[in-house]
Amino acid sequence: MLPLKALLRLYRAHPWLLLMSLAGLTLGVTLVVAIELLNHSARTNFVAARSQLAGEANYRLAPQGGLDEQIYVRLARSQPALNAMPELHAWLKDEQGRSFQLLGMDLFNPGPLRRLFGATADNGPDFSLTREDSVWLAAPEAKRLGWSPGQSRTFVLGDEAKRPLTLTLTGTFEPGAVPMERLLVTDIGLAQPLLGKAGRLDRIVFKASETQAQALQAALRTDFPDQPLWLEPISPALDASQLGDALALNLTALSLLAMAVGLFLVFNAQRFVQSVRRPLLAQLIILGMAPRRVLGWLMLELALLASIGTLLGLLLGSLLALALMGQLTQALADLYGPNPIDLLRLSTASLGKALVLGLAGTLAANLPGWWQLLRQSPLALREGNSRPPAHPWQRRGLAIAILLLCALCLWQPETGLGGALFVAGGWLLAMALILPDALRWLLERLRARGPLTARLGVAETLYHLDRTAIAVMALQLAIAAAIGIGVMVSSFRSSVEIWLGQRLAADLYVTAPKGVAGSRGALGEQTLDTILAGPEVRAASRRAVFPARWQGQPIEWAQMDFIPELKAAYPLLAGRWPATPDEVLASEPLTVRLGVKVGQRLEVTSEGGPRAFTVTGVYQDYGSDKGQILHAFEGGKVQSLALFSPDPEGLGDRLRGQFGEQVNLLPAPAIHAAALKVFDQTFVVTELLKLLILGIAFVGIGSAFMVLGLARRGELQTLQSLGIGPRHCRRLLVWQGAGLGLLTALLALPVGYGLAWVLIEVVNPRAFGWRLAFEAAPLHAVTALLLAPVCGALASWYAARRVV
Numbered sequence: 001m002l003p004l005k006a007l008l009r010l011y012r013a014h015p016w017l018l019l020m021s022l023a024g025l026t027l028g029v030t031l032v033v034a035i036e037l038l039n040h041s042a043r044t045n046f047v048a049a050r051s052q053l054a055g056e057a058n059y060r061l062a063p064q065g066g067l068d069e070q071i072y073v074r075l076a077r078s079q080p081a082l083n084a085m086p087e088l089h090a091w092l093k094d095e096q097g098r099s100f101q102l103l104g105m106d107l108f109n110p111g112p113l114r115r116l117f118g119a120t121a122d123n124g125p126d127f128s129l130t131r132e133d134s135v136w137l138a139a140p141e142a143k144r145l146g147w148s149p150g151q152s153r154t155f156v157l158g159d160e161a162k163r164p165l166t167l168t169l170t171g172t173f174e175p176g177a178v179p180m181e182r183l184l185v186t187d188i189g190l191a192q193p194l195l196g197k198a199g200r201l202d203r204i205v206f207k208a209s210e211t212q213a214q215a216l217q218a219a220l221r222t223d224f225p226d227q228p229l230w231l232e233p234i235s236p237a238l239d240a241s242q243l244g245d246a247l248a249l250n251l252t253a254l255s256l257l258a259m260a261v262g263l264f265l266v267f268n269a270q271r272f273v274q275s276v277r278r279p280l281l282a283q284l285i286i287l288g289m290a291p292r293r294v295l296g297w298l299m300l301e302l303a304l305l306a307s308i309g310t311l312l313g314l315l316l317g318s319l320l321a322l323a324l325m326g327q328l329t330q331a332l333a334d335l336y337g338p339n340p341i342d343l344l345r346l347s348t349a350s351l352g353k354a355l356v357l358g359l360a361g362t363l364a365a366n367l368p369g370w371w372q373l374l375r376q377s378p379l380a381l382r383e384g385n386s387r388p389p390a391h392p393w394q395r396r397g398l399a400i401a402i403l404l405l406c407a408l409c410l411w412q413p414e415t416g417l418g419g420a421l422f423v424a425g426g427w428l429l430a431m432a433l434i435l436p437d438a439l440r441w442l443l444e445r446l447r448a449r450g451p452l453t454a455r456l457g458v459a460e461t462l463y464h465l466d467r468t469a470i471a472v473m474a475l476q477l478a479i480a481a482a483i484g485i486g487v488m489v490s491s492f493r494s495s496v497e498i499w500l501g502q503r504l505a506a507d508l509y510v511t512a513p514k515g516v517a518g519s520r521g522a523l524g525e526q527t528l529d530t531i532l533a534g535p536e537v538r539a540a541s542r543r544a545v546f547p548a549r550w551q552g553q554p555i556e557w558a559q560m561d562f563i564p565e566l567k568a569a570y571p572l573l574a575g576r577w578p579a580t581p582d583e584v585l586a587s588e589p590l591t592v593r594l595g596v597k598v599g600q601r602l603e604v605t606s607e608g609g610p611r612a613f614t615v616t617g618v619y620q621d622y623g624s625d626k627g628q629i630l631h632a633f634e635g636g637k638v639q640s641l642a643l644f645s646p647d648p649e650g651l652g653d654r655l656r657g658q659f660g661e662q663v664n665l666l667p668a669p670a671i672h673a674a675a676l677k678v679f680d681q682t683f684v685v686t687e688l689l690k691l692l693i694l695g696i697a698f699v700g701i702g703s704a705f706m707v708l709g710l711a712r713r714g715e716l717q718t719l720q721s722l723g724i725g726p727r728h729c730r731r732l733l734v735w736q737g738a739g740l741g742l743l744t745a746l747l748a749l750p751v752g753y754g755l756a757w758v759l760i761e762v763v764n765p766r767a768f769g770w771r772l773a774f775e776a777a778p779l780h781a782v783t784a785l786l787l788a789p790v791c792g793a794l795a796s797w798y799a800a801r802r803v804v
Contacts, residue, residue: 003284003297010277022309027695029313029358030320036350037321044345055113057085057205059213060234061220063607065522065637066202067229074223075204079216083207085111088191088200092155092165092184100155102135102167102184104191112207115176116185127171129187133194134170138180142172157195165194205234221609230607232547282378291374298370302363310358314351318344392437399433402426410762420763427758428480431751432473438747439472439740440465457736472740476748479788483752483780488759489683490777493676496622498773500675504668505569506541506642508652511664522637527663531641536651539644541566542633548606553594556628557606565644570630574598575617578632584613588620589769590627604629625768730800734793741792745784752781 011018054060061067072086088104105113107127127136137147147153152168167184192198208216213231220229284294325344406426409419443462447455461468510531512521522544532540541561548557560566562577570585575598578584590596602613613629621628645651652665720729753776760772 003289003294004300006280006284007277007297007301010280018305021305022312025306025309025358025362026312026316029310029354030316032357033314033317033351033354034320034324036353037318037344037347038324040347040350041321041325041345054205054234055085055110055115055207057112057207058234059206059208059216059231060203061206061229061231062203063227063229066197066200067204067227069199069201071224071227071229072201072204075216075219078219078223082216083111085113085205086188086201087203087205088188088195088197089202090157090191090195092157094153094155098182100182100184102186102191102195104186104188104195107136107185107187112205116180117173117176127187129190130170131168132190133166133168134190135167135184135186136171136173137169137184138175139172140175141180141182142169167194206231228607228609230605230609281374285374285378295367295371295374299363299367302367303359306359306362309362310355313358314354317354318346395433396437399430402430402433406430413766417763417766420758420766423762424484424755424758427754428477428751431480431754432477435473435476435744435747436465436469439469439743442743442747454735457732457739460732461736461740468740472744475741475744475788476751479745479748479784480751480755483749483784484755484759486780487753487756487775487777488764488772489687490780491756491760491772491775492764492770493679494775495770495772496679497672497676499620499622500672502571503569504671505566506668507645507648508643509666509668509671510641510643510655511666512639513661513664522639523641523663527659528638528641530658531643531655534651534654536645536647536654537643538646539563539565541642542638542640543642544633544637544639545628546606548604548629550594550602550604553627555590555594555604555626556624557604557631558628559631559633560642561633566642570619573618573620575615578616581632581634582611582613583616585617585619585630586615587624587628587630588618588771589625590629591618592765592769592771593625594627594769596627602629620771622770625770627769730797733796733800735796737796737799738789738793741788741790742785744792745788748784748788749781752784 061071069086072084075084076082085105088102090102092100092102094100110117133152137145142148147169149169149171152166155165155167157163157165167186186194188201192200206213206216213233217231220231281294285291322344403426406423409415409423409426412419415422440462443458443465447458447462449455510523512523528542531537541563543558543560545556545558548555567577572585573588575585584602586596586598596602596615598615598618600615602615604611604613613631615629619630643651648667652667655663655665720726724732757774760774764770764772
């Protein structure tokens with residue numbers, strides 16, 4: 001252990017080296033762990049909430065507006081072997097504002113929902129219907145909520161009606177294989193009067209093979225020819241794979257960037273450690289210790305540092321994820337509707353990934369340099385140059401190779417999203433590798449200009465560039481990523497705002513209150529006739545959106561009246577407007593992601609069965625990343641109305657007084673503001689993590705200047721002996737830090753805007769099918785140009801106080 005103590009003595013003399021090594025790794029691992037846990041928790045919660053309603057079922061019958069319970073009765077009588085479950089569902093909120101699901105089902109024959117309960121096929125849970133407001137909870141969930149059997153609690157039913165609902169916990173049960181958080185279970189016979197749905201069902205779920213499903217679909221068409229009943233496959237895991245894709249993509253990219261910046265800082269600290277340890281390593285070899293054994297002790301030291309930094313990162317990352325979980329849950333709720341489960345779930349795989357990444361990254365970044373150092377003779381090692389090796393041609397060759405691979409991925413669109421992400425990451429890394437050469441070129445041209453103090457500062461910065469290169473590269477990575485992601489989000493927001501301004505062409509929008517599970521409700525015929533007969537209505541367009549599938553992919557089938565007033569709200573990117581009933585428009589995501597082209601024939605399956613359409617045009621859409629077809633309204637249920645009126649306020653007042661809460665009245669400006677609020681809420685987590693990454697980089701540049709100040713202590717003493725006072729030396733260091741930060745920020749601007757171009761023109765179209773209008777968003781560039789020199793000057797000032 002004596003060699004290890006000798007190696008660790010350096011950190012006792014220079015604690016900033018230890019702090020710099022640990023800070024970069026800890027902060028990098030913190031963000032990786034936090035984002036991994038957030039992504040894992042969001043997806044797991046989503047799947048758990050959907051599995052509570054589906055169990056082992058793989059098909060569902062869930063038409064808009066629900067269905068009559070006699071449909072289930074006829075199916076059960078005609079097919080005795082049918083494994084099905086009728087359901088009623090509602091969203092509730094308790095007095096603390098927590099969301100719950102209320103599930104009405106056949107408690108005495110769970111069928112495909114049997115795995116919700118800890119019971120075998122022959123022995124189900126014991127339920128006794130003693131009260132009309134009886135509900136049951138999983139025993140662990142009841143204990144967590146502090147809800148004992150016999151106690152009653154008041155909930156609010158739904159998001160629109162806000163009707164109070166008092167429920168009594170009659171008993172508990174042991175949960176099965178499906179997580180049972182925030183799920184209240186009751187018998188469907190009790191749920192119907194509680195929810196005001198006597199004789200109605202929201203859905204029927206089935207566990208069936210493909211052959212059984214085809215036979216069941218045929219039976220539905222035969223027995224109920226006048227009702228469009230469509231048997232839809234369900235898969236909670238598949239739904240979760242598309243949950244918050246834009247948000248998850250941004251978070252994952254930020255976590256990897258944070259880890260890269262952290263490893264850069266660890267590498268920079270260890271490079272300086274290598275330079276000051278040369279005499280100690282030479283002495284150990286001269287005393288008879290083999291270089292391989294010295295390398296073993298160095299590996300042990302690195303493993304200790306990496307373990308400490310990684311474990312601290314795991315702890316801080318878990319705490320950060322816990323702090324951000326509520327924000328992420330709210331963002332996803334705005335996008336996908338309420339989710340009753342908002343728990344942070346620790347993932348062994350996520351924690352193990354961060355642990356391996358921290359340990360392996362630290363060792364891989366530093367062991368090659370240590371081994372190359374130990375291959376020298378003891379005399380060369382002791383008396384050689386203490387400056388770290390630069391290897392400029394290796395660095396330039398690697399940058400060129402990365403850029404060539406990026407060009408190949410751009411040239412080959414079939415590389416898909418993986419290739420697009422490689423282009424984004426490769427661009428950042430290649431530009432970071434080129435940065436020292438660009439800085440050297442700039443400093444050489446500035447060295448002969450200005451007063452003596454300025455020339456001296458430039459010359460000193462140029463001489464020590466090899467020592468500060470890694471920290472400066474990390475700073476450029478962080479600044480460029482912040483600019484690139486900021487410009488992309490600003491461009492996205494600007495595009496959505498322009499799109500909303502075009503799309504919201506009507507004066508007033510009328511929608512029905514939400515249906516089951518947050519689905520779209522339908523306006524009644526009498527309500528429609530009354531609204532459209534009003535003298536204030538100049539023109540109106542009916543609209544409805546239904547789920548559909550094309551080639552097995554989920555899409556949306558939108559229908560609306562193609563009135564002239566609304567055609568301007570759908571500017572076509574290609575083609576023409578439909579002229580016949582079998583013609584449709586396709587949204588841009590449908591054409592980009594799924595390859596739909598103008599003139600193509602589509603076989604679309606929906607609740608009404610299969611339909612064939614011809615695509616005549618393409619329109620821009622940011623409302624659905626699944627893709628959407630737009631068809632002329634054919635009749636049936638109307639989910640919303642777009643009204644044009646010379647007096648929209650008067651029309652709104654009349655409808656509000658006439659219908660009250662039976663309809664939702666939304667002026668276009670209110671929809672516009674609400675949509676942008678949801679957009680901003682979605683990317684709040686991204687902005688917070690982006691600031692944390694910038695903080696990591698600025699901590700790194702500050703630590704680098706501290707280490708550089710320690711290395712230059714002898715040079716500064718020489719300057720003082722030549723008559724330059726301590727105050728002038730400190731001022732010199734401060735101006736050096738500010739200048740280096742400013743130059744780095746200037747060189748990061750084109751890199752950041754290049755990254756923004758890749759994100760907008762390559763990543764977004766390949767990931768979501770959206771094409772965005774590029775917006776420069778100069779505020780991000782100005783912020784970087786102001787913050788970088790200020791932080792560099794502060795870091796240098798603090799270092800100067802310690803060493804001068």
